[in-house]
Amino acid sequence: MDCQDVFRQISDYLDGDLDDELKRAIKAHACGCHHCEVVVDTTRKTIELYCDGRLFALPVPVRTRLHAVLQRRCRDRLA
Ligand SMILES: [Zn+2]
Known part of the structure; x- marks a missing residue:
């Protein structure tokens, strides 16, 4: 195992895809x-x-809810 080997294997190593x-x-x-x-x-x-x-x-459901809240806030502020 040298530095080149480490560089070659690093993504598999960090993914946990290598054998022990x-x-x-x-x-x-x-x-x-x-x-x-x-x-x-x-x-x-x-x-x-x-x-x-x-x-x-x-x-998506969170984003939709967030948008609804933000739109309401904007309308409230403009009103
Ligand atoms: Zn090294």
Whole structure:
């Protein structure tokens, strides 16, 4: 396992799609290689942010209700 291997496997690694042996090998490499440690960490955080972002894409019923409330507020203010 070298840095190139880590880069090749990183998305599968973070998705949890790798078998245990590969996961252990990447973890072991990242422990001794600061560069890969940073890459794994940064990539994981980026994915977490991306996933969090999707939580803000409101489900349609919530969005519809929110729009209704906002429209009412606007009308109230204009009235
Ligand atoms: Zn490395």
